[in-house]
Amino acid sequence: MFKFEILHQSKKSEARVGRVTTKHGSFLTPAFVAVGTNGVLKAVDHVSIAELALPLVFANTYHLMLHPGADTIEKAGGIHQFSGRTGPIITDSGGFQVFSLAYGSVANELKSKGKKKHGNSVLSITEEGVVFRSYRDGAKITLTPESSIEAQKKIGADIIIPFDELPPYHMDEPALQRSLNRTHRWEKRSLDAHLANPKHQAIYAVCHGGVNPDYRKESARYLSSLPFDGFGIGGSLGKNRQELAFVLENTIGHLRPEAPRHLLGIGDIPSITDSVPAGIDTFDSSYPTKAARHAVAFHPDEPVRLKSTKHRESFEPIEQGCPCFTCKHYTKAWLHHLFKAHEATAHSLTTIHNLSYMTRLMTHYQSLILSDQM
Structure with a gap:
């Protein structure tokens, strides 16, 4: 059910217009992906904004697992039936919570220079996966590549993400290399779990490596060798737009060109404007909706x-x-x-x-x- 077509390649840059086709509809790229952490965008429901024809909405697996639970969503007929959205939906793996529960927001991590939050809810990170403490009731939750994929199968998004770890910007090189290697093993396990039961879903790999160009090339080349349907560019993307451009320069050229490219967590207009000519197809961010709640209109x-x-x-x-x-x-x-x-x-x-x-x-x-x- 998933297909990506390149309709036009710019003669001026690496920018391209493409079409993504999923079970719940198709959309043109480049496209902005709105973030609906709990399956819905804050302050608006899917029906009331149907006329906007949002191409893709990003939901958070970790939060949906905690409430209402992946089993409940499956019983409701999947996230589309449950939420009222008829268009395509993408879910993350829960891996971002490895970062956010330990360090807070990306901005906070940069300011604190990699210091973990006091009393953070990440209890352990092992080869098997991550043990969290639920922010809702304090219960211990183990998230593995396999259980993340299982949850995303029950949720029923059109595009899913393999389990990964988002290391902080200030992580030292040896630790970053260990994190990258483990993330690659987790992503391969996630892919295997997905391929055992595809369910008309696509799966995007997530390229990591921080701002280290060698790690970025290594990650892009390794993940491109595996049968992922598309590629996300994630992990630490730098502390400014110049470092973001450097990361993209050392990643995009090593990905399979016929596959879609998604830039994770970047949605401010200057960064989008810079990244489209670099060859990015889709972007996700809560920035436009968060700005609205702070009385800032574009x-x-x-x-x-x-x-x-x-x-x-x-x-x-x-x-x-x-x-x-x-x-x-x-x-x-x-x-x-x-x-x-x-x-x-x-x-x-x-x-x-x-x-x-x-x-x-x-x-x-x-x-x-x-x-x-x-």
């Missing part, structure tokens, strides 16, 4: 900060000509009022606009690539 000129008093009497939409529900029905002044009044509707309406902006931006990039201008 605009071609500059972000609109809706809490600013200058918008108290701004009786025009966030973006003139934007076709989204929010811009067709409401003004910046109304949104300013809602945020100042602490009304949850403000989060929903601004999220709808930011998601519309991202989908239109990617459609614009597709047009530029097709005309060899990007």
Whole structure:
């Protein structure tokens, strides 16, 4: 059921327009992938944003395993039936939690220079897998490559991710090499578990190696030798856009060119703009929805900060000509009022606009690539 076609390769750069086809529909790339940790985007449900035609939504296996549980989702008919989303869904492996439960956010890890959080919930990392302590009830949970794939089979996403470890930016070279080797073994075990029961799902490998170019090449070449359907570029991607570009330069050229490439966890507009010409097909990030909840609306000129008093009497939409529900029905002044009044509707309406902006931006990039201008 899964297929990736390259429709056009730019003559100006490594950018390309492609089509991803899954059991639950197809979409064009490059594309932005919205993050719905618990199977839904924060502040909006799938039905209310159906007209946005979001190409792909990213859900978190670890959180869904804790609640409502993979078995419950399977009994409901899978994540699409359970959540009301008709379009394609991708799930991660739970491996990111190896990082986030131990170090917090990527930004926090960079600031703390690799110091683990006090009382972090990662109890042990072994060859078998990772033992966590549930943030919900404190119960011990063992996650292995096999159990991660089993959970993703029950959840029923169109694209799944093998179990991996996201090492911190500040990890020393010997430890990074050990982590990379173990991640490769985990990914091979994940692939084997998937191939034993494909269920019309695709599986993307995740290339690691930190900002070490030799490790990046090693990871890309090894994983390209295995029958993965696509490739994610993950792990530590650097502390700035220059290091991100360096990572991509030392990874993309060593991947099978006919397979889709997904950049994990990167969704700010400058990074996307830089990475599309490098040959990235899809991006995922919670940034647009998180920005919306902080009253920041996207605009071609500059972000609109809706809490600013200058918008108290701004009786025009966030973006003139934007076709989204929010811009067709409401003004910046109304949104300013809602945020100042602490009304949850403000989060929903601004999220709808930011998601519309991202989908239109990617459609614009597709047009530029097709005309060899990007």
